[in-house]
Amino acid sequence: MATTNDHPGELAAPDPVKLIGIRETPLSVDEVFRAVGDDAAGGTALFVGTVRNHDDGTDVDRLGYSCHPSAEAEMRRIAEKVVAEYPVRALAAVHRVGDLEVGDLAVVVAVSCPHRGEAFDACRKLIDDLKHEVPIWKHQTFSDGTEEWVGAC
Numbered sequence: 001m002a003t004t005n006d007h008p009g010e011l012a013a014p015d016p017v018k019l020i021g022i023r024e025t026p027l028s029v030d031e032v033f034r035a036v037g038d039d040a041a042g043g044t045a046l047f048v049g050t051v052r053n054h055d056d057g058t059d060v061d062r063l064g065y066s067c068h069p070s071a072e073a074e075m076r077r078i079a080e081k082v083v084a085e086y087p088v089r090a091l092a093a094v095h096r097v098g099d100l101e102v103g104d105l106a107v108v109v110a111v112s113c114p115h116r117g118e119a120f121d122a123c124r125k126l127i128d129d130l131k132h133e134v135p136i137w138k139h140q141t142f143s144d145g146t147e148e149w150v151g152a153c
Contacts, residue, residue: 009040043116
């Protein structure tokens with residue numbers, strides 16, 4: 001009988017980056033979840049970032065995201081780094097741009113791996129690196145009439 005590590009399902013898939021995108025339209029959790037479905041994955045981690053109604057103690061009415069033309073390529077570069085570090089079976093990431101309201105989905109990422117711990121770790125690495133390295137900027141409008149730009153990188 002083969003040991004667990006000898007099974008091909010324990011390894012990264014040959015082409016695990018299934019979906020990368022910058023969207024001007026509402027995001028779909030179902031689309032991202034379906035993109036990372038894999039029979040060899042025992043764990044799937046999904047993160048959904050939503051527009052919240054406050055930031056640093058100030059009420060937020062709405063916000064807008066804009067990005068550099070290289071943003072999608074940078075998302076793919078980060079995805080490739082994650083799949084090089086973890087045994088990823090499938091990975092997906094989409095980010096919204098344009099004007100969003102409180103409660104709207106801003107980003108959805110998911111990773112499936114042979115085991116849950118790997119999936120959690122890979123998903124966290126993916127969202128953290130996307131937030132820090134992809135040239136996407138947030139313009140927040142506060143209830144008191146003030147506004148600010150927040151750089152993602």
